[in-house]
Amino acid sequence: MSRTIEDQTVEELGGEGSVLVRQRRDHAQMDRLMDRHQALEDGAERERVLRELVQLVFSHAFAEETVLWPAVRRAAADGEELTSRVEEEHQEINDLVTDVERLDPGSAEREEKVLRVFALIRQDIRDEEDLVLPRLQEALDAGRLRRLGAAWETVRGSAPTRPHPVVPRRPPGNAVLGVPLSLYDRLRDGLEPGVSGPWGRRILAGLTGLLVSGAVAVLVRKRS
Structure with missing residues (x-):
């Protein structure tokens, strides 16, 4: 039976650079x-x-979907x-956070x-x-876990930091669209709260529209 990575030592998980250690560290920060x-x-x-949590959750999830889950599908x-x-x-988290960002702080909803x-x-x-990462641990040695x-x-360091309904959950679509959306998100992260007015939001909306349109065109060309 697979053993959860929650209570294993760093050495058991493949060493300090192992993807299992990095994942668990992020999870602990989310809890905090x-x-x-x-x-x-x-x-x-x-x-x-809350903004810090959202930024961590979405960059973390993007790295999982781009790098980790394809490895799990190959290995298990x-x-x-x-x-x-x-x-x-x-x-579901993506959809809920999108709703949260549209609602007024302090509202019951x-x-x-x-x-x-x-x-x-x-x-x-x-x-x-408890379920997914132990399967990866069973299939890969410590060296491969560190390379992963x-x-x-x-x-993760260059991933989108906000919810985006247009981003697919799997490669290659998420990787292609992730690049322009990451730029948009990081501009928004750096400028808030100064871009809270209607003109600021329109400028950022126009920018992301141009970036995503270009990325979609690239994706369509790749598929055809």
Whole structure:
């Protein structure tokens, strides 16, 4: 029976650079941010913590879908079933966070959706650490886990940091669209809250439209 990665040592998981160690470290940070958010009263710091969590969750998930889940599907006989389950969780988180970003801070509806997002993130962490990642550990030696970790870190460092309904959950579509959307997200992350007005939002919306249109054209050419 596969053993969860939750309570294994760094050495058992393949060493400091292993993708399993990197994944678990991100998961622990997500838990800390969710706890921090819930401990704070409404205000700017609570919103800052939520933004930090969202940025971490979406860059982390993008790196999983681009680098890790294809490796799981190649390595495990049940990899398709396992990764499809996690991808469904990611999509539900994506949709809920999109709703959260449209609602006013402090509203009851927004708070309810935030709590649902947190519950899904925690369920996703358990599914990954208890079910999916142990299958990868069974199939790959420590050296390959560290090489996969380096690739995961590279993708994570340049991944989108916001929800985007247009992004597919699997390569090559996510990789092609991820590049322009990552640029857009990081511009938005760096400029907020200064781009909170209507003109700022229109400029950013126009920019992302141009970037995504170009990426879609590239994707269509690749498929044809």
